[in-house]
Amino acid sequence: MKIEDKYWRDPVLLAAVAPLAVVMIAFFLVPLVMTAVLTFQTTQYYRLSWSWDLKIWTEVFSKPHYWTIMVRTVVMALVCVAICIAIAFPAAYALATRLKTFKTQIQILIIFAFLTDAVLKTFGWILILDKNGVANWLLMHIGFPADALNLLFTPAGTMIGMVYNLVAYPMFTIYLSLVRIDRDLVLAAYDAGASRLRTFFEVTLPLSRPGLYSGAVLVFVLSLGAFLEPKVLGGGTAPLASELIRQSFETRVNWPLGAALTMVLIVIGALMLALSSAFALRRRSAPGRPA
Amino acid sequence: MVSPIIDAARIVKDYGSARALHGVSLQVGAGEFVALVGPSGCGKTTLLKILAGFEEPTDGRLEIEGKDMRGVPAASRPTRMVFQKLALFPHKTVAENIGFPLKLQKVPVAETKDRVRGMLDLMHLRPDYLQRYPAQLSGGEQQRVALARALVSRPGVLLLDEPMSALDAKLKKSLQAELKKLHRELGTSFVLVTHDLEEAMMLADRICVMRGGHVVQVGTPADIYYRPANMFVAGFIGETNFLPVAAVLTASGVQVTSPLTPGASAEIATEHVAPSLSEKGTALLVRPESIRIVRNDAKAGEWTLEGVVEEYFIKGSSTQYRIRVPGLEAAVIVDLAGSIVLPARVGETVRIGFDPTQAFLLSE
Numbered sequence: 161m162k163i164e165d166k167y168w169r170d171p172v173l174l175a176a177v178a179p180l181a182v183v184m185i186a187f188f189l190v191p192l193v194m195t196a197v198l199t200f201q202t203t204q205y206y207r208l209s210w211s212w213d214l215k216i217w218t219e220v221f222s223k224p225h226y227w228t229i230m231v232r233t234v235v236m237a238l239v240c241v242a243i244c245i246a247i248a249f250p251a252a253y254a255l256a257t258r259l260k261t262f263k264t265q266i267q268i269l270i271i272f273a274f275l276t277d278a279v280l281k282t283f284g285w286i287l288i289l290d291k292n293g294v295a296n297w298l299l300m301h302i303g304f305p306a307d308a309l310n311l312l313f314t315p316a317g318t319m320i321g322m323v324y325n326l327v328a329y330p331m332f333t334i335y336l337s338l339v340r341i342d343r344d345l346v347l348a349a350y351d352a353g354a355s356r357l358r359t360f361f362e363v364t365l366p367l368s369r370p371g372l373y374s375g376a377v378l379v380f381v382l383s384l385g386a387f388l389e390p391k392v393l394g395g396g397t398a399p400l401a402s403e404l405i406r407q408s409f410e411t412r413v414n415w416p417l418g419a420a421l422t423m424v425l426i427v428i429g430a431l432m433l434a435l436s437s438a439f440a441l442r443r444r445s446a447p448g449r450p451a
Numbered sequence: 452m453v454s455p456i457i458d459a460a461r462i463v464k465d466y467g468s469a470r471a472l473h474g475v476s477l478q479v480g481a482g483e484f485v486a487l488v489g490p491s492g493c494g495k496t497t498l499l500k501i502l503a504g505f506e507e508p509t510d511g512r513l514e515i516e517g518k519d520m521r522g523v524p525a526a527s528r529p530t531r532m533v534f535q536k537l538a539l540f541p542h543k544t545v546a547e548n549i550g551f552p553l554k555l556q557k558v559p560v561a562e563t564k565d566r567v568r569g570m571l572d573l574m575h576l577r578p579d580y581l582q583r584y585p586a587q588l589s590g591g592e593q594q595r596v597a598l599a600r601a602l603v604s605r606p607g608v609l610l611l612d613e614p615m616s617a618l619d620a621k622l623k624k625s626l627q628a629e630l631k632k633l634h635r636e637l638g639t640s641f642v643l644v645t646h647d648l649e650e651a652m653m654l655a656d657r658i659c660v661m662r663g664g665h666v667v668q669v670g671t672p673a674d675i676y677y678r679p680a681n682m683f684v685a686g687f688i689g690e691t692n693f694l695p696v697a698a699v700l701t702a703s704g705v706q707v708t709s710p711l712t713p714g715a716s717a718e719i720a721t722e723h724v725a726p727s728l729s730e731k732g733t734a735l736l737v738r739p740e741s742i743r744i745v746r747n748d749a750k751a752g753e754w755t756l757e758g759v760v761e762e763y764f765i766k767g768s769s770t771q772y773r774i775r776v777p778g779l780e781a782a783v784i785v786d787l788a789g790s791i792v793l794p795a796r797v798g799e800t801v802r803i804g805f806d807p808t809q810a811f812l813l814s815e
Contacts, residue, residue: 347532351525367542
C-alpha cells in the first residue's frame with residue numbers, strides 16, 4: 161500500500177487507524193490533559209471548584225519539601241538503574257555464553273520469580289531483612305554481632321526491594337542483545353589479535369548497547385513510580401514521589417496538588433528519557449547510518 | 452618444498468564421539484595458494500579453524516612459520532582469516548574495521564591511516580568509503596573490506612573460508628580474478644576453503660581434495676583434472692563419464708576390456724592409470740569433451756557405443772548432449788563444439804566414439 165502525501169485524506173487509512181486512535185486518545189491523552197487541567201483548579205472544603213488559578217503551582221515551586229522528595233526519587237531511580245545493570249549484565253552474559261547447558265532451566269526460574277506477584281515478593285523480603293530475620297540469623301552464625309544488618313525500614317531496604325523487583329527486565333533485554341551477536345565477530349576480533357578482555361570492550365559491549373539502554377530506561381521509568389517498596393521495606397521513613405502523590409490525593413484530598421506533582425514527575429521522567437536517547441543517538445553518530 | 456610455512460601432520464579432531472578429521476597432513480609453502488575442497492562435512496572448514504587457532508586439534512602436530520602452534524591462541528598466530536559471512540564489525544566504520552588489527556598492535560595513528568588508505572587503493576575502494584559503515588556497502592565492497600582487514604597487518608598466511616559463496620556469479624568471477632592477482636602481488640600464502648572445485652582450479656597452485664575427514668588427493672589443478680586419484684575426485688570436478696571395465700596388468704600398462712564393447716580391448720599406458728588403482732570398481736574416465744559422434748568414419752582403435760539422445764543443452768561455445776546407452780546407469784555426457792547446425796535431435800539413435808588409450812583408468 162502506497163501512503164500518499166495527503167494520507168489524512170485517505171478514508172481507508174483513517175478507518176484502519178481509528179480504533180487505535182480512539183483507545184490512545186481516550187486512555188492516554190484525555191487523562192493526561194485532565195491531569196494538567198486539574199492543576200489549575202482549587203479545592204475548598206474537600207470540593208473542587210472550577211477556576212483557572214496558579215495557586216497550586218506557586219505552592220509546588222515554593223515548598224522545598226516536594227523537591228527534596230523529587231530529587232530523592234530520581235537519585236533512587238538512578239542508583240537502582242546502576243545496581244540493576246551491574247547485576248543484570250554479568251548474569252545475562254553468563255546465560256548467553258557460559259551456562260548454555262542449563263540455559264532453559266535458569267530462564268524458567270527467572271521467569272517464575274518475575275511473574276510472582278510483586279506484593280508477595282516484597283513482603284517476603286521483610287522476613288529476610290527484619291532484625292530477627294533470616295539475613296541477621298545467618299550472619300550471626302558466622303560470627304557477626306546479633307544485629308549486624310539493620311536494613312528494614314531504611315532507604316537501603318527500599319533499594320533492595322526495587323532492585324529485586326526490576327532486575328529481570330534488563331537481564332532479558334541484555335540477554336537478547338548478547339545472543340544476537342554473531343559468534344564470528346568475536347572470533348574475528350581474536351583473529352585480528354585482540355585479547356578476550358579487549359574483544360569484550362571492542363565488540364561484545366558496544367553491540368549489546370541496545371539491550372543495555374532499553375533495560376536501563378525500563379528500570380528508570382519503573383523506579384520513578386516505585387510505590388510498594390518504599391512503603392513496605394522503607395517503612396515510610398523516606399517517602400518517594402509516588403507516596404507524596406498518594407498522600408496529596410487521599411490523605412489531604414488536595415487533587416490539584418496531586419495532579420501538579422504527577423505532572424512534575426512525568427516531566428522529569430520525559431526529560432531524563434530525552435537526555436538518555438540523545439546520548440544513545442550521539443554514540444552511534446554516523447550520518448545516515450541505518451538504524 | 453624447502454621449508455613450508457604451514458606444516459600440519461596427522462591432525463585428528465574429535466567432536467565428542469564424532470571424528471571430524473582422521474589424521475590429516477598438509478604442507479603449505481611460502482607464497483603458495485592452496486585450496487581445500489570437498490563436499491560439506493568433509494572437514495575442510497574444521498582444518499581451517501585449526502590453522503586459525505579457533506579449534507585445538509585432538510591429536511597431531513601443527514607448525515606455522517616453524518613454531519609449534521599447540522596452545523597458541525588465534526590472536527598470537529601469523530594467520531588472518533576472511534570469514535564466510537565476512538564478520539565485519541557493524542558498529543565500526545570501514546576505516547575502523549580495516550585499522551582494527553593495527554590498533555591492537557599499537558601502530559601509530561598516522562601510519563595506521565596511511566596503511567588503511569593503501570589497502571583501500573589495493574582493493575579498488577573509493578576513499579570516501581572510509582567513514583561509512585559496512586551495512587552501507589554492497590556485497591562485493593564488503594568482501595574487499597574484509598580482505599583489506601585481513602591483509603592490513605601483513606600476515607604470513609591468509610585463510611579464506613568460502614568468502615565468495617554468497618555472491619552472484621558475475622561478481623564472483625571478477626573477485627576471483629582479483630584474488631588471484633592479489634596473491635601474485637603480495638606473495639602471502641593463501642589457504643582457501645571452498646566446495647567449488649572449479650573455483651579451486653582457477654585460483655590455487657595446489658588443491659587438497661578431502662572427503663569424510665580424509666585427504667583424498669593433493670596436487671596441482673592439472674593433476675586433479677587429468678590424473679584424479681579415484682572416481683570421487685574425478686566426479687567432483689564436474690560432470691563426467693565412467694565406463695566400467697575389466698583390467699589386467701601387463702608389462703607396459705594395463706589391458707582393459709568392456710562388457711559394452713565386446714571383442715574390443717585396449718592397452719592403457721602407465722601414465723594414464725591412477726597410481727592408487729585397486730581391483731574394486733575399475734572404470735575408464737572419459738571426459739565429455741573427448742567423445743564425438745561417429746557417422747561412417749570410425750577410426751581404428753576407437754571404442755563406439757550406441758545410444759538415444761535424451762536431452763541437449765546449447766551452452767554457446769559447446770553443445771552438451773545426454774545420451775542414454777543401454778547397460779550404463781548414467782546418461783553419457785558429450786560436449787561437442789558449438790555450431791548452428793545441431794548434429795543430433797532428441798530421440799535420435801546415435802553412435803558415439805572415443806579413443807580408450809587417451810582415457811584415464813581409475814577405480815572407486
